[in-house]
Amino acid sequence: MNQEIKHPLIIAHRGASGYRPEHTLASYELAIDLGADYIEPDLVITKDGILIARHENEISETTDIANHPEFAHLKTTKTIDGEIKTGWFTEDFTISEIKTLTAQERIPQLRPQNTAYNGIFTIPTFQEIIDLAKHKSQTIGRHIGIYPETKHPSYFQAVGLPLEATLLLNLQEINLPIFIQSFEVSNLKELSQKTDLPLVQLINDIGKPYDFVIDNDPRTYADLLSQKSLKEIAEYAQAIGVHKNLLIPRDIHGKLLSPTSLIVDAHAANLQVHAWTFRNEDFFLPLNLQGNPQKEYEIFFSLGIDGVFSDYPDIALTVKLNE
Numbered sequence: 001m002n003q004e005i006k007h008p009l010i011i012a013h014r015g016a017s018g019y020r021p022e023h024t025l026a027s028y029e030l031a032i033d034l035g036a037d038y039i040e041p042d043l044v045i046t047k048d049g050i051l052i053a054r055h056e057n058e059i060s061e062t063t064d065i066a067n068h069p070e071f072a073h074l075k076t077t078k079t080i081d082g083e084i085k086t087g088w089f090t091e092d093f094t095i096s097e098i099k100t101l102t103a104q105e106r107i108p109q110l111r112p113q114n115t116a117y118n119g120i121f122t123i124p125t126f127q128e129i130i131d132l133a134k135h136k137s138q139t140i141g142r143h144i145g146i147y148p149e150t151k152h153p154s155y156f157q158a159v160g161l162p163l164e165a166t167l168l169l170n171l172q173e174i175n176l177p178i179f180i181q182s183f184e185v186s187n188l189k190e191l192s193q194k195t196d197l198p199l200v201q202l203i204n205d206i207g208k209p210y211d212f213v214i215d216n217d218p219r220t221y222a223d224l225l226s227q228k229s230l231k232e233i234a235e236y237a238q239a240i241g242v243h244k245n246l247l248i249p250r251d252i253h254g255k256l257l258s259p260t261s262l263i264v265d266a267h268a269a270n271l272q273v274h275a276w277t278f279r280n281e282d283f284f285l286p287l288n289l290q291g292n293p294q295k296e297y298e299i300f301f302s303l304g305i306d307g308v309f310s311d312y313p314d315i316a317l318t319v320k321l322n323e
Contacts, residue, residue: 007305007306007307008306008320009037009038009145009274010035010036010037010308010310010316010317010320011036011037011038011039011308011309011310011313012028012031012032012034012036012038012039012040012313013040013276013277013309013311014027015027015028015029015030015040016028016030016031016034016312016313016314017311018111018279018280018311019312020117021062021104021105021114021117021118021121022055022062022106023042023053023054023055023062023123023124024103024117024121024122024123024124025121025124025132026120026121028129028132028133029136032132032133032136032140032144034314034317035313035317036144036313037144037145037307038144038145038146038147038179038307039129039144039147040147040149040309041124041126041146041148042054042055042056042148042151043126043150043167044151044152044156044163045057045090045091045156045161045163045166046090046091046094047093047094047161048094048095049166050098050125050166051125051127051163051166051170052124052125052126053124053125053129054090054123054151055106055151056080056151057080057090057156058078058087058088058089059087059089059090059101059123060087060088062103062104062106063101063102063103063104063123064101064102064118064119065087068101071097074093075087076088076089080155081152081154081155081210081213082213091156091159099122099123101122101123102118102119102121102122102123103120103121103122105117110281126148129146130146130170130171130176133145133146134174134176143177144176145176145179146171146176146177146178147179147180147181148167148178148180148181149180149181149182149183149202150163150164150167150180150184153184153187154184154186154210154211155210157187163187164187164190164191164194168191168195171197178197178198179197179198179200179239179274180195180198181199181201181202181241182199182200182202183202183203183204183209184211185209186211186215187211188237189236198238198239199236199237199239200237200238200239200241200274201233201236201239201241202240202241203221203224203240203241203243203246204221204243205243205246206221208220209221225265227268227269230265230269231269233269234270234271238271238272239271239272239273239274239307240266240271240272240273240274241274241275241276241309242273242274242275242276243276244275244276244277244278244300246260246262247259247260247263247275247305248260248299248300248303250286250287253287254286255286255287255288256286256288256289259303263303263304263305272306273305273307274305274306274307274308275305275307275308275309276308276309277309277310277311278293278308278309278310278311278316279293279310279311279312280293280311280312280315293315294318297315297320298319301319301320301323
């Protein structure tokens with residue numbers, strides 16, 4: 001079985017989420033069949049401590065929960081990472097209750113074709129995703145990587161459902177490539193003391209890590225981009241996962257400007273650079289690349305990027321093979 005995955009890595013963002021509702025086994029399996037190197041689940045947790053794949057712990061946008069009168073009493077309002085949200089939250093449900101729900105397309109206005117799959121697929125556990133990757137790796141003869149994100153780790157820690165120990169337990173003894181990613185810093189530092197698996201510091205183009213908010217740390221994501229900060233990140237992580245605007249900013253009209261030095265700076269600090277998120281729809285594309293998602297990949301690949309998160313891994317792979 002071929003161990004070597006050539007860069008740039010094609011990371012299927014929530015599976016092949018341009019073609020199937022995100023974070024479903026069908027989405028992950030299609031991503032693998034389309035040639036993705038890694039599949040990427042966002043992880044939240046249930047009341048009984050089972051990791052499941054959802055974009056958020058509030059699940060009204062991505063499941064049919066609103067159609068389940070038996071759960072109407074569990075609708076509530078919470079503050080998650082400083083944002084007030086009303087809906088249903090995974091930590092209030094057991095895994096058996098979650099398994100009665102089905103997934104639905106999160107952005108139907110942009111991906112109406114995916115609504116054909118609403119109500120078909122259940123919500124996968126992290127273990128089911130691992131089992132899929134192992135099975136497909138054996139079947140097709142190449143190692144499929146798994147690239148989980150810990151969602152809202154400080155929040156889940158505060159409500160007594162920490163993600164990290166369960167995550168590491170799930171990842172024991174699986175002979176597949178792994179990256180673990182987080183927008184927070186403290187949980188990655190903690191993980192670095194407990195595992196040799198590669199870690200990825202996620203960096204947005206706005207705001208700050210939520211653990212910095214809790215700790216009254218004045219630094220923002222922008223402060224993590226300095227050469228000094230990148231060296232500090234390299235003490236606990238092997239890569240940064242960055243909003244692509246941090247690599248090539250856009251002007252006020254949405255056109256691409258000149259690249260920044262971030263890839264060069266990160267490589268100098270011995271960090272890989274993975275960029276998110278590449279999508280086909282004009283809504284997401286730079287103004288000067290409307291209708292041409294392939295060109296966006298070409299431009300970013302030419303910078304020497306180490307990986308891309310894509311909702312359409314087949315498009316990313318086609319451009320990679322033509323490089």
